[in-house]
Amino acid sequence: MPITPSVVLNDLTFSWPDGATPIAGVSGAFSRGRTGLVGLNGTGKSTLLRLVAGLLRPTSGSVSVSGTADYLPQRLTLDTGATVADLLGVRDVVDAVRAITDGDVRPELFDVVGDAWDVEERAVAELAVAGLPDDDGVLDRRVGTLSGGETVLAAVTGIRLRGADVALLDEPTNNLDGGARELLHELVRTWRGTLVVVSHDRALLELVDDVAELRTGSLTTFGGTYSQYEEWLAVQQDAARASLRDAEQMLRREKRQRIEAEERIAHSERQGRKDTANRKYVKAVVNDRRNAAEKAQGARRGLAAGKEAAAKAAVEAAERAVRDDAVIVVDLPDPDVPASRRLAALQGTDGREIVLAGPERVALTGPNGVGKTTLLAQLVTGHGERAYGSGAQARALTDRVGYLTQRLDGLDDDASVLDAVRAAAPHVAPGVLRNRLARFLVRGDQVDRPVRTLSGGERFRVSLARLLLADPPAQLLVLDEPTNNLDLASTDQLVQALSAYRGGLLVVSHDAAFLDRLGLGARLELRADGTLHHERETAARVGTVGG
Structure with a gap:
């Protein structure tokens, strides 16, 4: 008996209001089971998932889905006001149970609850399995207080709980540490129903049944894992x-x-x-x-x-x-940082202070939720709470800091791409910026598009361009998960650019291979007790004072 596809695309086309057409005449199908959807940045993978989820309407052609579809967006972490209960999709039920417990006996509240009186207990238990804290207030915590990894795990847990016929995950391993990635991999390994996952994570793509590549307006499906697809x-x-x-x-x-x-x-x-x-x-x-x-x-x-x-x-x-794909080409200016220039200081709860000086390159590691992103934000802004759950502190010792946030929320969504980049380089002529943006594969009419219309990969490239094209150039680059949403070829280019950068570099990443290739001078592990532990040190100049 032939297998009935769960998702069928028929001559599917989608155009944005400005005329950009990321999906043009695509036909194909996703079968029941696990499919890895791959392709270069900007080829329309995220747009395709949103079309399948029903969040966008095709300009022409059609999408047919057997049953219900649930979607994990790539930009999930930008919705900082959402709560964990919102991510799980149980906010209404939780609120109804609480209202009834407080004495409200309106019939409509009982209709909302149905048989789900233990919703909070079940939700907290599922979150614990996913590695999130099992305290009573976890459902009310907002995304803005979670790490990127915690946010993704909570949202994937919600999709599993809701049990849609077709699950669509867009870069689900972004921001996840090693333990969290293994938890997600196990979820994918045991997933029931139809799962379509966009990812550049090779380990995850080895767990799929099929690989579908979106490229130049066509969808090619191959039965097998990603390594088998690469061999073919x-x-x-x-x-x-x-x-x-x-x-x-x-x-x-x-x-x-x-x-x-x-x-x-x-x-x-x-x-x-x-x-x-x-x-x-x-x-x-x-x-x-x-x-x-x-x-x-x-x-x-x-x-x-x-x-x-x-x-x-x-x-x-x-x-x-014959494939000849374009990749980003990044030429970084020399920020002229002398070896003795102190750029940043990080202090653990034991009073030990780590000073980053001159053209040092340091990795900050640690499990999800320990406070790495909060620590970086504190360093850049000069204020803020101590890192969540740790008490560590950080401060910048230069006013020329370039910061790439994990959430990619440093751009004005209503501004054009060109204006967003010009904000960091107001004295550079627009024509010069257009030429430089082209090296980040942001070309033609794309530079005039509103930032809000960009895909995750496009948004990353624009954020990276804004950071690296700043005038004057940053003396210290602070990067929070810089390989999120980046295809493998572009990651190679980023490694080459950062390896040639002559300023200071402080990077948070769970991508071990990426860190290995950067030639780092030190790795600092932020632990739950707030101490900063040297995992490895070389002869690079990382100073230690106060302890």
Whole structure:
């Protein structure tokens, strides 16, 4: 019996009001089971999930979903006012139970509760399984007080509790530490129903049944894991490059044969003019010979031109099959930071102060919820609460700090992309900024789009551009989960750029491979008791005072 697809896309097209069209004529299907949806940043993966979830209406074509769909957005952490109960989808039931407990006996409240009188207990228990605190007030905590990892885990727990027929997860491993990622991986491993997950997390993509790649307006589905898909794609690309070489060789041969044919035709035409001038033949014979020659020469020209055109078309088709994807190119200015310049100080609860000086590069690690993001925000803003649950403190010792937030909420949603970047470089000409933005793959009309219309990957690139194109350049870059939403090729470019950066670097990331490649001078672990522990130190200049 054939398997009925859970989601069917039929010639699906979606355009934004400004005319940008991330989805154009896409057809395909997602089957029951686990599908990893992959593709380069900006290809429309997040838009496609929102179309399937019914949050966007197609411009043309259709989406058919068997049953209900539930969606985990990539920008979930931006809704800082939402509560954990909102993430779980039980806010109404929790409020009704509490109202009845306080003496409110309106019938509609009982209708809302139904049989779910133990909703709070069950929700707290599920959150505990996902690694969140099991205290009584956890359901009322707001997203703004949670780490990015805690927010994602709570939202995924909510999707599992609600039990939709089709679950759509957009970059669910963003911000998750190693333990939290394993919890999420186990959820995916045991997921029932249809799951479509957008991710650049290779470990997660090894758990799927199918891989679907969205690329240049088409959806290609492969039965197997991502590593198996890569192996298949490598074979396809080798064959495509071989076909391109053959096609180019054929085109050169046809061009050469056309040139030789033109030379023969030209020789024949010269001979005909010579015969006419010498009156070698009578006029009638000359005309007959000329007419016959012109027909033959026209046929030869047409045949040669046709063969060359066919060969050229074959080359163009072969070129389309060979991938040559653009990636971001980042050139960082020299912030001129002397080795003795003190840039930042972090202090644990034991009074020990870690000073970042000169062009140091330091990783700040620790489990979800320990307060790393709060500590970075305190360092950048110069005020704020002590890191949640830890009591650690931090302060900047320079006023030239570039900060890439985990939530990517440092942009004005109502501003255009160009204006958002110009805010950090007001003295740089718009034309110069446009050229520099193009190196971040933000091109053409895209620079005039409102920030709110950007995908997660596009928003990241604009946030990164705003940070790195700032004038004057930052002496200290503070990056909170910089590889979130970034495809693998762009991550490679980011590593190269940061490796060449001559200022200070303080980075929080759960991407161990990314940290390994940065050539860091030290790794500091923020622990739950608020102490800062040196996991590893090299000869880099990380000063320790006060303890």
